[in-house]
Amino acid sequence: MKQRTLVVVTAGLSQPSSTRLLADQLAGAVLAAGAERDLDLRVIELRGLAHDIADHLLTGFPPAALKDALDAVAGADGLIAVTPIFTAGYSGLFKSFFDVLDKDALADKPVLIAATAGTARHSLVLEHALRPMFAYLRAVVVPTAVFAASDDWGADSSDGSLRSRITRAAKELAVEVSRREPAQVADPFALTVNFEDLL
Known part of the structure; x- marks a missing residue:
């Protein structure tokens, strides 16, 4: 049986980052x-990939x-995508990463979306x-x-708490991953047509 992979994409800019903290909590809950x-x-x-992303946007070739x-x-068999919110929108770094991703890379892939803001x-x-972008x-x-404002990090546990939202979203992603076949990535260099047919 193929090993399943959960990939977390986090666009936090500071270190430490509340965006990374939320990403880690979501990943732990999914696991x-x-x-x-x-x-x-x-x-x-x-x-750490900001310069590479800009280079790829300009040249068309990823480092x-x-x-x-x-x-x-x-x-990936499942994806967690977490971004900070700036000026009522996702970060430019987050959007640029998904702009350079192959257009078919996320087709039918389970994704959990999350964000942080003040x-x-x-x-x-x-x-x-x-949600519309994905x-x-x-x-x-x-x-x-899952959305986490600054106030959520100190909130106590209740039905609407950050912890309960993380747990609910994680279960939903785990179910979606488990009900699918393992992800298959097509080899772009594989011969899909018989060489004799090409002649």
């Missing part, structure tokens, strides 16, 4: 929810580190910006999106 399946975890911090990250996303007033960005990329976005 716990999918305990019956062995999932490999790969975290991609876009902060090696970025190509490795793009290949990891394409080959205030809860930005929470609708998940629904008016992130729908355009033909990903299967789980119903529960």
Whole structure:
């Protein structure tokens, strides 16, 4: 049985980052929810790939580190995508990464979307910006999106708490991953036509 892979893309700019903190908590919850399946975890911090992403946008060719990250996303069985919110929208770094991703890389791939911001007033960005972007990329976005404002990090546990939202979203992603066949990435150099047929 092929090893399943969970990839986390986080676009936090600072170190430490509340975006990375949320990404780590989501990943841990998905691994716990999918305990019956062995999932490999790969975290991609876009902060370290910022120059590579800009170079790829300008040249059309990804440097090696970025190509490795793009290949990891394409080959993932499930994806967690977390961005900080700036000026009522996802970060430019986050969007640029998905702009250089192959247009078919996320087709039918389960995705959990999440975001962080200083205030809860930005929470609708998940629904008016992130969910439509991933729908355009033909990903299967789980119903529960997770938003964490600064106040959420100190909140106590209740039905609407950050912890309960993380747990619910993680279970939804684990179910979507488990009900699909392992991800297959087509080899772009594989011969799909018999050589004799080409003659």
